[in-house]
Amino acid sequence: MIVRTVDEAIKTGRQIKSETWNSIRLSLKDDNMGFSFHITTIYAGTETPIHYQNHLETVYCISGKGEVETVADGKVYPIVPGTVYILDKHDKHLLRASEKLQLACVFNPPLHGKEIHDENGVYPLEAEPIE
Numbered sequence: 001m002i003v004r005t006v007d008e009a010i011k012t013g014r015q016i017k018s019e020t021w022n023s024i025r026l027s028l029k030d031d032n033m034g035f036s037f038h039i040t041t042i043y044a045g046t047e048t049p050i051h052y053q054n055h056l057e058t059v060y061c062i063s064g065k066g067e068v069e070t071v072a073d074g075k076v077y078p079i080v081p082g083t084v085y086i087l088d089k090h091d092k093h094l095l096r097a098s099e100k101l102q103l104a105c106v107f108n109p110p111l112h113g114k115e116i117h118d119e120n121g122v123y124p125l126e127a128e129p130i131e
């Protein structure tokens with residue numbers, strides 16, 4: 001069994017920071033689970049364009065308030081605690097936080113560790129692991 005805490009993960013370099021979010025990567029590819037599991041904070045007042053062309057992601061809202069828009073059809077879905085959104089079609093989307101959002105995120109295939117979005121909001125299939 002593998003046991004980790006958020007505090008340990010932050011101290012051991014598992015918190016990856018971007019302009020509009022940070023992600024504490026509690027479980028990664030090298031745990032051999034077939035998915036990765038992260039606690040993500042989206043900063044209040046931000047909009048993040050995302051398009052996971054190489055990954056599927058499920059996102060559960062623990063706290064905060066925001067919305068997600070699917071770019072293809074312009075539909076906007078509110079995000080409040082208890083909401084899950086499931087990107088089963090590699091949907092290009094815009095994630096907005098009106099209040100700081102705390103999210104639990106699962107990726108398939110699992111992230112290696114240091115992925116951040118490229119200019120199109122994509123994560124590559126290969127990336128540096130966290131040592």
Ligand SMILES: CC(=O)NCC[C@H](N)C(=O)O
Binds near residue numbers: 023057
């Ligand atoms: C919800 C989302 O995809 N936010 C961006 C960060 C991502 N969750 C990650 O953990 O790398």
